[in-house]
Amino acid sequence: MTSANAAHSVVAPRPLTQRLAGAAVILYALVTMIPLVWIGLTSFKSPEDSISYPPKLLFQPTLEGYCNLFTTRTRQTPEFIAKLPPATSTCEVISRSRNMVIAGPSNYVPRFVNSLIIGFGSTVFAVALGTFAAYGFSRFKVPLADDLLFFILSTRMMPPIAVAIPIYLMYRELGLSDTRLGMVLLYTAVNVSLAVWLLKGFIDEIPREYEEAAMIDGYSRLRAFWKVVLPQATTGIAATAIFCLIFAWNEYAFAVLLTSGNAQTEPPFIPIIIGEGGQDWPAVAAGTTIFLVPILVFTILLRKHLLRGITFGAVRR
């Protein structure tokens, strides 16, 4: 890592240079954060405020976007609404003020549950398979190890649409179309290449002497792997798992082509959230916000391992 406190006499940047560099970087960071801030702001706007010109920075916040995201509504006459019993929830008050009545829940929550099940399911499988394979490649002399590792990586390089054509046909034959199991298997296969490459790097860094010593003390190879290597690799496994989870969470191409209802995840669902007369942008923004917040948290937690994750373990800092 960097030597933060070591003052290098001749090579340390001058304070003025530092200040100018800082100003430029902070300006860039602020500009790139505008779209993200705008997503969050739009989710609390009324539909009128969201499309007003010039764009409104100050507005009366409302939960209408979130209400519309979680419910479906039908239009009713004012007379009909006047006859109804008093509204019991904020969302009912808001929808009645627009001559609407809540008809039921929307598909957002089921899609969110699909994203969770498929994301966590594929992550568990990919990390489990990846840990075994990575240990195998790291500790044993595997014939053609380099070719096998390249083969594992190359499966990740294929364009998803090209892979989707035969998968679509295969799943249709096997009855896996639009099922969570099908998506879990597919995402496991895509993620396992990342898991093997990342975990091999982490396991390579654990000294072999640990297991050898344990084996001399009477452990079998399997038990040494279980009791000595796995506890040492916990950080690496956790970081790898988060990367796999983020991939499955964000994936769109396979999801939009291979799922339509039962197993549909959030990324293909959010763009088709519509209201009366076009896209309901506050609702889309609300759905996007809920979808993005976990990833923002994970990114901040992962920041030390990001470099390794995005380069398949090629650059470790």
Add this chain to the structure above:
Amino acid sequence: MMDELSNSPTIALKAAAATPDRVARRLQGLSDRTLAWLFISPTVLLLLAINIFPLFWTVYLSFTNYRANRPNAPLRWFGAEWYHRILSDPDIWAAMQVTARFVVATIVIETVLGFALAWLIDKKFRGHGFWTTMILLPMMLSPAVVGNFWKFLYQPQIGLFNYAISFLTGVDPSSFQMLGDVSLSPWAIVIVDVWMWTPYVMLICLAGLRSIPDYLYEAAEVDRASSWRQFCSITLPMALPFIMLAVLFRGIENFKMFDMVNLLTGGGPGSTTEVASITLKRQAFEAWRTGYSSAFAVILFVAVFGLANIYVKALNRVKSR
């Protein structure tokens, strides 16, 4: 962690001192060779089933007239007919050109911007760690979900992007449409890609800059080399393998770009932003020309496989430094 590491030679010495026949007895159960295959084969089998078998199926279909929406129609052998038609199809070449322009434009902008940012962050101003994390946020998000929201920012008349441009330049915000205009829409997708992936290039370049040992600069300082000279003969060449790695990664990723473009423009207006993956999706899942699109998929595989080969070689070179 460090303490444990420094202890390990002692453990190894103890290990050497122990009786070797005990080790042999413990390993009788499973040989390392068996165990290695036991550990690796599930992964390989899964990839064979979900990646390689379908790949061979694609190759087979690419020689036939199969259509996924008519599975019971009689199957005819087409030979290399589709390949011949694809390679002489002007629409395919147009898509390849759109893809090439997209890849080149994004890589050039992201590399210049990403390297500049890394160089500035490497000046280690106060709070650089915090701001680096802030800059990294866009690249971890879903390109589909965020791309979809950019459609809102690009709305003519009401969109924030048009407002910002008119605020900065005085152009009437309703006089241009980023997504509907033939000359602007390619730039609309480039802008979103640059916004998303510049941090990626920045992070890899930053690792490159931090790998340069200080003594090189100290020596250059002693020799009274100008800062421009230091930049050209130390910073740039030392960081080059990392920059190349970032370029290759972005090249492969953007070559197969689908999600963000599909949601922003869907390939339109007309086919001005129709990158290869969009053409493939239209042929395979809208026109249902399965044989034809399988042949196109095989051609793309070969191209990506070539790129991947170069990539792994470069990767090993960076690693061996």
